[in-house]
Amino acid sequence: MSTTNKQTNSYYHDDLLPHDDNNNRIQQNITTHDYTHYKRSAPTNIVVISHEDESVLDIKGGKVKEQQPKINKDFPSTIISPLDGREAWIVLTGLFVASIFTGLHSTWIFKGSSTKLIIQLTSVGSLYQAMNASCTFLGNILYQILGLKKALLLSVLFLTVGLLCSSFANSVWQLYITFGIMCAVGSGCSYLIGYRAIPSWFTKYRNTAQGIFNSCHPVGGIILPLIVNQVNTDLGHAWMYRVLALLIFMTGIAAYPVVKERSVENPGTTMGRSKSHLIRDTLDFNLLKNTNFVIWITIGPVYLFAMYITLTFIPAWATYINLSDMQGALCVTILSATAIPGSIMNGMIADKIGSLNAFIICMTLTGLTVFLIWIFAHDLKSLMFFCILHGLVYQCYYSTITSIMIAIVGMENYASALSFRALICILSILGPFLATYLDSLNTNLEPYFYIKMVAGSGYMVCALLALIIKYRINFNTFVKV
Template identity: 25%
Template sequence: MEHNEYPPSLTSRSTSFVPSDQQSDSRIILDEKKLPPVDGGAQAWLFLIASSMLEALVWGYAFAFGIFEDYYSTHEPFKGSGNIASIGTCAMGIAYLLAPLAIILMILVPKVARWVSTIGVVIMCFSLAMSSFSSNVTHLLLSQGIGFGVGGCLAYTPTILFMSEWFAKRKGLAFGVVWAGSGISGIIFPLAIQWLLGQYGIEATLRISSVTLFILAVPFLYFHRPRLQTTEIAYHRLNFRFLYDKVFVIYQLGNTLEAIGFFLPTIYLPTYARSLGANDFMASLTVTLVNLTTVFGSVLMGFLSDRYHITTCILMSTIGTVLTVFFVWGFATSIPPLYIFCVAYGLLAGGFSSTWAGVSNEVQKANPLADATVIFPFMETGRGIGNVVSGPLSEALLKVDPWKGRAAGAYGSGYGSLVICTGATALMGGICVVARHFKWI
């Protein structure tokens, strides 16, 4: 296994890493002594904590959509409606898809960058509040889906732009810690949402969620800020030539294919658990277990990606995920083995997004003028495409499942097509490993 050598980051703004024609740029800050330290210090850690908290609120809540999907499918006025799964995948997909646009906006209008996360939190919470007035799935798609996704994107995306300013050598681990935030909140949100739904119903649950997310986010917004204060537009950072480079294309292809199936378990596990006889708590515990172990998976993958070639890390995640999906979920006919799957899936598949920092470094090696903070959100776009596709695809697969009643285990339960889709897309997510073996990248 190779040790990962990191190229200099253009986003550090250190003149030793900037091309000579840019060294006179007034954006470059020469006196590093006047700035907070990189890779440590109180302000860097406060930024990381704030980023983790916003990540937790946005994605922890979004990843708990399986609880809402289960409720909407069994309660009026949404019972029997189509496209319910698309609400959750729409929210997550849009939050991923719009990331490049948010980054470009902050680069082109640097004075706005400091306030983007605040604007995002307001939109996100307002959209949740509006969703409490929904009377059909279309209303939910617009509010809990699109509105939440737009707000969530603006709330967390500044982390990507600012992270390279606060962390350099520990960037992979730092991103792993941030991604782990959604796992930590994902332990609490499913259980809390399930309890609120049972006690107060959907309208009150959405309104309480809106207020709670806002109250929890506000104290951390002050620390979610850049290390470098800039006022001029950094046009040189908007270099998009890497988009048609084979290195980026191959990594992006695997990233997108993996995302198509990645979210299916957390959306359908509560419903599947209920089909096995689980009560409300036991059903919501499936999502909690996935999110819990995602914490460890994200941090571990971030740690490994700082030390080994990123294809080695992706290979470990791919092999483990494929075996877990096909042989544990595929033959889970009772709650205990299903819980084992939840633990293993969160640990092995949950850290896949922590490979993006390493992928960005590989793309930068092939494209030295590419900016890591521009590469990174395009990886999120790939995940967003897979996410949006997975909603309608999963509903179509459930309707035409050819294995229902004809195969063993979960394969014959009516969810067999979802198991196959999740495992197959996880396998295709490792395409970069094959590409590197044949020296395509």
């Protein structure tokens, strides 16, 4: 028996929709994914509002035809912006601008300090990396409670205040608090915002959009060192922090008007939930029963382990083969520059051939660039050649992570999956230290040989684990996964 909604002229099957404790029907939309579940018992005349493509499907006698969506005045949030549309790209642009200067790297932030102070500041950088990874989990909870816009403002506030306070720091322990903790909280929240918002706006071009967003940090990695070096030389270290704070504040405020959520949830429903319920949504341990998910989050720290080693030791290797500091910095700049088109290209390829397929191919190529080029790079040309090829493929993890994770656990569990990924990736900060220890055991071979082998092996392990997930999902080698 069907019930007619006069306001929307839509039809819902009363028996198929959920009821509350008082047996009152709860009106909700039926997605196109749910259609196969409902079609056998649905009445001959039912309107289905799709959350996926925003079309309204009129099912009459088993035939489906698209109609214009009708507005339900009682539930105004049921009609939302189209996926992959113009508004989605505007939101992506805002997220890109807001995050372009948030990828702070202690290696160039603390550059120019004395040798003794650099040793002390290394621990500040390590704390920043650890807090940055763990605060992605905190940002997930804040996103659930505050929503996208308020979470964005909070991340900008933490980064701005943290950098301003760092400009007045006169001891290392103060930098632990201002840069190592406050800036890390802001950066972690900013990182999380993009990963939570973008998947809800895109489906067909989700990997491409994620690749564009991820390219913001390589762009910042090219621009910021130039600003830091110039300001540090002309005005001093304190003003360098203040200029960074101003840049982050201005870009965050500029992005605020265009950044918004694409949500079907009525306003206030999240705020009404209990804290325990929000935490349960953000960290659902039932996901650990999913073998594919456990394998995938294991890939995270392995990948970051290998990536940190590469980024950390390219300048050291340049010094070892008698290149100048400027030439070593040029190689790192080339790596960041090629990562910009590489990240976008990886996303576009993933949208065409499948996220897992693209990830497996790119990680294999990344490992091969280490084994076949970096190991034998003993001059500037060969090292630059390595940086170009490596930069084109090594960022594929960030371009495909959202699509792969959603494919494994579903959109409803995506927030919780991000939390587990963030927590386990804290282990990756030990990568450079472990690599340095392994290299210290090398007494007979060329310096940094063990480091290169560990980095290349890390990428290959990522490809192997992803291949296991692929065959667990579908054993057909050529299927799009």
